[in-house]
Amino acid sequence: MATQSPVTAVLDKTQASQPPRLFLATLHEWVTTVDHKKIGLMYIGYALFFLVVAGFEAILMRIQLAIPNNTFVSPQAFNRLFTMHGTTMVFFVGMPILFGFGNYLVPLMIGARDMAFPRLNAFSFWVSAFGGSLLYFSYLGGDGLYGAGSAPDVGWFAYAPLTARVFSPGHSTDYWTLAVLLSGIGNIGTALNIVATTICMRCPGMKLNRMPLLVWLYLVTSMMVFVAVSPLTAAQIMLLLDRYLGSHFFDTQAGGSAVLWMHFFWIFGHPEVYILVLPAFAFANEIIPVFSRKAIFGYPAMVAASVGIGFISLSVWAHHMFTVGMGAGANTFFTLSTMVIAVPTGIKIFNWLATLWGGKIRYTVAMMFSVGFLFQFLIAGLTGIMLSASPFDWQLGNSYFVVAHFHYVLVGAILFMIFAAFYYWYPKMTGHMLDEKLGKWHFWLFLIGFHLTFDFMHIPGILGMPRRIYTYEADRGWMLLNMITSSGAFFQAIATLLFVYNMVWSYFKGPIAGADPWDAWTLEWSTVSPPPAYNFATIPTVESRRPLWDLKHPEDPDTRYE
C-alpha cells in the first residue's frame, strides 16, 4: 500500500465541539441567519418534509388505483391529490432541494465566503417556504379535511378554462396561483443570487474554464429560471385578473384563449423540467469522476452541451400541445426541435460513460445511485423521443405512458441523483458519514420499487388507460398492471423512510467524516466538515480544475495537463 510521504498544507480546522445551546437560541439563530450554508440546509429540510408529504399523496392515489372500481377516495379528493402531488413535487420539493444544494455548494466550490447577496438569499428562502405553507393551508378550508378541504384540483398545469370562476368556484385555484407565485419570487431571487455569485465571487485563479461543472450547470439553470419563471409569473397574474377583476385572457366564452394559457404554461413548463434535471446532471458530474478516480471526460464538451441544452429546451415547449391541434407546420417544427435535444444529451451520456471507462470504480451508495441514474435517464430520454413524434403523441398523449415517461426522468434520474448527492455531501454538511449499509438497503429497495412502478406503468398507457382518472372498470385488462404499479410505490415509500431514518441516526451516531472522506478534488473538501461560518480561513487560490488533486500530488499536478 501507499507509503507516500504526506504533504502538509493549511486546511481549515475549527474546533468541532461547542457547548450545547438552548432551543430558543438555536431557533433564533436559524431564523435570522444569512449564511448560505444554513439557508441551503433549511431549503433541503423543508423540501424533505414536502417530499414525504407529496409521497404520501402518491401512495393514497396508488391505493385508489390498485384495484378497479375502488372507492377509497372520492373523485373530487382524487383530483386534489394529483394536483397537490404534482405541484408540491415540482415547486416545493424539486426546486427547493436543488436550490438548497446550490446554495450550500456553489460558494464553497468557487472559494467564496458567501453568496453575493446574503440577505436576499434569506428572503428568497422564506418567500418560497411561506408559499409552500400557503398551498397546504388550503387543506383546512372548504368541505373539511376528509373531503380534502378546498385544495386545488386543476392539475399542476392548471389548464384553462378549468381555472375559470365558473368551473372553479371558491378559493382552491387561488391557493394554487398564489402559492406558485410566491415560490416563483423566491426562485427568481435565488437564481439572480447564484448568477451574481458565480460571475463575481470566484476566488483567485478560478477562471470560468476551471469552474467545477456543478457550478457551470447551476449557472445555466439559474439563467433558465429567469427566462422560464417570468412568463409563468405573468400568466399567474393574468389568471388572478381573470378571476378577481373580470378580465378574459383565458375565458373562451368571452373571446379569451385556453391555448394561450397552454403556451404560457409550457413556455415555463418545459424549461422547468430541464431546470430540475440540470442540477441532477451537476451532481453526476461531481460524483462519477470521484468514484471512478478519473477526471471528468470532455470537460469543454460537457459545458457546451449544457449551455446547448439550455438554449434548445427553450424552443420545444409545444411538444406538450400536439394533441391541441396546432397544425402540421408547428407540429413538424416542435417534433424536430425536440429530437435535436437528443444531441447534447447524448454527448453528456457518452462523456459520463467515457469517465467510467477504465476507471477504478468504487461502488459507494452515491455511486450506485449515479449508475442507476445513467441507465434510467437513457430510457426516459428514449420514451421522450418517441413522444416527440407528433403522430405517436396523438395516440399516447394524456395516457399513462406519458406519466411513466416523466416519472422516469423525475424519479429515475432526478430523485436518484438527489439521493446520490445526499450520500456524497451529507458528510460535508453534518460532519458525520451516512451509514452505507442502510444506504444499500435504501438503494436496492428503491430501485426495485421504482422499476415495479414505472416500467409497468408504460403498458396500461399503451393499452389505452388515460391519465387523471380516479378509477376504471375491471374488464379493461389494466388490473394486474395497476396492482404491480401500486405495490412498487410501497417499496419506494419504505426505502424513503429508511433513508430519512438513516439521516437522523447518522447525525447522532454516524462515524466522524473528517474534511475529505472521499479523497475528492473540489474546494469544498478542503475545509472542515461542517465548514465554519466563513468557509475558508484563507481564501484559496486555484491553478487547475482539481485544486485538491494539486495539493495532494505536488509531484504530478493537473496544472501540467491543462
Added chain:
Amino acid sequence: MQPETGHNETGVIQLPSPTAWPMVLALGLSLILAGMVTHIVIAILGLLLTVAGSVGWFLQVLPHEAHEGSLVHTEEVEVVSSRTLIERLPTDEMHRKILPITTFQISTGIKGGIAGGIAMTVPAGIFSVLRYHSFWYATNLLAAGGFVSWASASNAFLGQFHLQGAIAALIIHGLTSLLVGLLYGAMLPMFPRYPILTAGLVAPLLFTGILYSALGIVSPILNQRIDWFYFVLSQIAFGLVCGWVVNLHEKVRTPQFRALPFAIRAGLHTDLGTPKPEPSVREDESR
C-alpha cells in the same frame, strides 16, 4: 456583497450580521397574498409586516452594511491521498495516461459530415433521374418534410423545379448532415481508432436511424414514396466519403502530451526524458 477576502491579522473575519428582517418581509408579502383567500385583516397585518421588514432591512444595509466578526481557528493538517500505488515503476513521463492518447478534433467530424452530405446527393440524384427522369423529384420529396401537403402530391408535380422546394430541401439536408457530423465529431474521441470503419458503419447507421425514425413517423405517406434501396445506397455514400475525409485529417494528441518535456514535444533527438515503452501494469490513476 462580500465584505473582505483576506485573512485578518487579528484572527477575525467580518461576515454579514444575522438579521430577521428578510424573513419578516417575506412573511408580510405572503400574508398580503394570503389575505386574498382568507380575510382582509390578514392582508393588513401583511402590509404592516412588509413595511416593517423593508425599513428594518434598509437600516441593516444603509448607510453601512452591518457586519459581525467571526473567530478563526486554523491548524495544519496532513493532506493524504488514498492513491494506492506501490512504488511507481520506473517513473516515466507518460505515467498518467489521458485516454485516448491521440484523437480527432470535433471539427473533423463536422467536416466529414458536410462532405458526406454532399456525396449523398449523388445516388439520390441518380435514382431520381433514372426512375422519374428529373433530378428535382428527390429534392421535392425531401422538401415534403417541411411542406406536409407535398407528401401526397403527384409525381408530375414533384418532378418539376420549385424554388421553395429546392430551398427547403437544402435547409433540411444541410442541417441534418451538419447535425450528424456534429454528433459524430463528438463521438470520435471515444472511438479514435479505424475512422474508415467507424464512419463507414457508424455514421450511416446514425444517419439512417435519425432519418428513418423522423421520416417514418413524421410523415408515413412520405415514407412510402421513398425507395429504401437507394436510400441505403446514399447512406453508404455518406459513410464512405465521411470516413475518407476524416482519414485525411491529422490526429491530435490529448493533453498528457503537454506534460512531456519541451525537447520531446519539439521532436528533438535527445535522451533526456525519452518516454519508455508503456508499462504493462495497470495504471493507478488515469485521467
